[in-house]
Amino acid sequence: MIRLSHVTKEYPRSGRALDDVSFELRKGEFCFLTGHSGAGKTTVLRLIHMAETPTSGEVRVSGYSSTRIRRKDVAMLRRKIGYVFQDFRLLQDRTAAQNVAFALEVTGARPAVIRAKVAKLLAQVGLASKAQAYPSELSGGEQQRVAIARALAHDPLVLLADEATGNLDERATWGIFELFRSINSAGTAVLFATHDLDLVRKSVGARVIELDHGQIVYDSATVTV
Amino acid sequence: MTYSIREALAAFRRAPGLAGLSAALIALSLFIVGLFGVVAFNLRRAVERVESRVEIVAYLRDDADPAAVELAQHEIEAFPEVRKVYYVSRDEALENARRDLVEFRSVLSDLDVNPLPASVEVRLWPGQRGAGAVRAVAQRIATYPFVEQVSYGADWLDKVYLLRRVAGAATAVLGGAFAVVAALIIGAAVRLAIFARRDEIAIMRLVGATESFVQRPFLLEGLLTGLIGGVVALGATFGLFRLLSGTVFALEWIPLEWIVGGLALGALLGVAASAHAVRRHLREI
Ligand SMILES: Nc1ncnc2c1ncn2[C@@H]1O[C@H](COP(=O)(O)OP(=O)(O)OP(=O)(O)O)[C@@H](O)[C@H]1O
Ligand SMILES: [Mg+2]
Numbered sequence: 001m002i003r004l005s006h007v008t009k010e011y012p013r014s015g016r017a018l019d020d021v022s023f024e025l026r027k028g029e030f031c032f033l034t035g036h037s038g039a040g041k042t043t044v045l046r047l048i049h050m051a052e053t054p055t056s057g058e059v060r061v062s063g064y065s066s067t068r069i070r071r072k073d074v075a076m077l078r079r080k081i082g083y084v085f086q087d088f089r090l091l092q093d094r095t096a097a098q099n100v101a102f103a104l105e106v107t108g109a110r111p112a113v114i115r116a117k118v119a120k121l122l123a124q125v126g127l128a129s130k131a132q133a134y135p136s137e138l139s140g141g142e143q144q145r146v147a148i149a150r151a152l153a154h155d156p157l158v159l160l161a162d163e164a165t166g167n168l169d170e171r172a173t174w175g176i177f178e179l180f181r182s183i184n185s186a187g188t189a190v191l192f193a194t195h196d197l198d199l200v201r202k203s204v205g206a207r208v209i210e211l212d213h214g215q216i217v218y219d220s221a222t223v224t225v
Numbered sequence: 226m227t228y229s230i231r232e233a234l235a236a237f238r239r240a241p242g243l244a245g246l247s248a249a250l251i252a253l254s255l256f257i258v259g260l261f262g263v264v265a266f267n268l269r270r271a272v273e274r275v276e277s278r279v280e281i282v283a284y285l286r287d288d289a290d291p292a293a294v295e296l297a298q299h300e301i302e303a304f305p306e307v308r309k310v311y312y313v314s315r316d317e318a319l320e321n322a323r324r325d326l327v328e329f330r331s332v333l334s335d336l337d338v339n340p341l342p343a344s345v346e347v348r349l350w351p352g353q354r355g356a357g358a359v360r361a362v363a364q365r366i367a368t369y370p371f372v373e374q375v376s377y378g379a380d381w382l383d384k385v386y387l388l389r390r391v392a393g394a395a396t397a398v399l400g401g402a403f404a405v406v407a408a409l410i411i412g413a414a415v416r417l418a419i420f421a422r423r424d425e426i427a428i429m430r431l432v433g434a435t436e437s438f439v440q441r442p443f444l445l446e447g448l449l450t451g452l453i454g455g456v457v458a459l460g461a462t463f464g465l466f467r468l469l470s471g472t473v474f475a476l477e478w479i480p481l482e483w484i485v486g487g488l489a490l491g492a493l494l495g496v497a498a499s500a501h502a503v504r505r506h507l508r509e510i
Contacts, residue, residue, distance in 0.1 A: 072435060072436075075430075075433045077433070078432065079432070089424075089427070089431070091424060102428065103428075106228065106432065106439075107433055107438075108438070153432065
């Protein structure tokens, strides 16, 4: 479903961020992406989101190729990808429900569809009672739940999480992490970038890819114990 | 669509001064065009009226041979541009003058000798009354030896055309200058609107809104600004028209197609200016 083949990414000033990275993420898979700061985790996610194009190599996502994709198709592709950030990125002047509805509004969904869908999504992330709250009235964990509901608005094939628990205390971290696991068990693939090794250690059996200086130094799927 | 309309209107609420200034400048620009429209339209009608009566008058020498004149009359009538040729004798000329020039009736009736020459009046077909065609026929008639002088309205027509060209050039320069300033202000307004909405735009792209959807509110804002400017210009032009036509001149109001064209021009100006700004500034986000 997602395949990076010999992907190299160079930025004009800072040089090589990724160096010959290849891996595949299958439908419904859960995968950690680890590595120290600057290793290239965010760059991988942005390449999958087609917010960046590789300097060489190819990124394929759900039938679209980074070497051929047209502008209009980038928008279509992104509806199949949910993206969650460390800093939530909610619109401060909109309620939780409006933030989730926004993702549907701007892709042309009809109002009746939006209303039903938003209620269902907020219930799914456990925030039905806070639908009318503004982000400033929510805790960090609750704001991240709103962001996750928004990321799920188009029933994506994959959720990209970039340090999604990086701003949260331990309790909230586990709550959000459990939410990702339950979303994954319902069939959505998850690529979870983090340097919280505690999370990784406690998730026995999950796939782990480790990056170092832009190269994959460990991929549990290719290691035979 | 409702989203785009709501956001476009929100932009007016966010920066009403800038939006108002843009609309006012488009209005000013189109007002100038509108004034020219009224002038040009009325000039054209005047020219049409003159052209419908235009005739070439060839004044004959007193020693002209009547037989030669009669022959020439048939030749001229055979010109493709010519519809009819009349011979006006000296006596008829004097009689016409007495009838037409009421102010000079007493002078004319006291004359012992008739000072007026005989003449040949030439009427042209409707499609052949342009300045060029008239001049060509007049020049051919002037080659007859018994023709003393040829007079025709082309000099006057040339002046009208020149006047129209000068007015047109002045309008293009003035209207264009205001249009450019309007476009710059619209650009600034769009830039401000984009900046105010940069978080939203980032989220829109994140969740898979198309670029055209992202751009639509800004284009709509430009369209509305242009249309408002156009309507204001129409009102101002009509106001001045009423003021002038009641007093100094008998003016005709411009036809509907011109009005629709002017409004479309305003809308187009607004959309083009914001499209240009959108393309430049959306990339910066
Ligand atoms: N837009 C950019 N322009 C230039 N260089 C960049 C850009 N984005 C990332 N880089 C560089 O690419 C390298 C990898 O960055 P990346 O953000 O992918 O790391 P990361 O693993 O996500 O780090 P962190 O854990 O701190 O978020 C870094 O050296 C960074 O400086
Ligand atoms: Mg990062």
